[in-house]
Amino acid sequence: MSVEQYQQQLQSAYNGSQDPDVQSTAQQANQYTELFKSGQISKDEYLQTMADLQRVAMIQRSIDNMQAMEYLNTAITGLITLAGLV
């Protein structure tokens, strides 16, 4: 596959997803590829920025887990408080 085909795939991911994280990642990947193609960032820098997209996605996943636990904690604490009042 050529660079252009991969960029097309990124565009499809952007258009086909309702998830803002997927859209933002696809958009950034396309932007970094354009910066590399126009010589504004070096090959080393390009590789690092693309690797960072995966790192940011991992951070996002950990944050989603923590958020879910926080919601659950709020619900449990609330239910316990309510049970004490009944």
Place this chain on the structure above:
Amino acid sequence: MKQLLLLSVLLLNGCALYDAYTMTKYDPNEYKLITEIRSDAQQAKTDCNDTDISRVNAVNLASKTHMFTLYSEHVPKNKDVIAASAELDAIAQGLANQYAKTTVSAVFCRIKFGNVETSADYMQKVIGARPR
């Protein structure tokens, strides 16, 4: 009412219930550190046209993200922050290493500090929202 509450609690998965109830509480030191990382990255992004200042900024920020990983590492029931802080540190170390070995473009500098800033912002939100 009591039956309804009991049913709600029983419907939740037992392990998740326990983990959520005993989750790590809000830690002001952890919150302060992640706020400093976000603030430093935000400020450093504006200095990217000056290579000498940016090199120092990159090293200082990498030192702070490293301290954050060490701080979080031994806090019990903290696996998500430990995982996220390791990724955040890798992003910051990447920029410091790039400055150590070669010249760095201002565009790359802004992207990297921006990535640290955005990630620290996500993390700050959940660290700040932990139960008191």
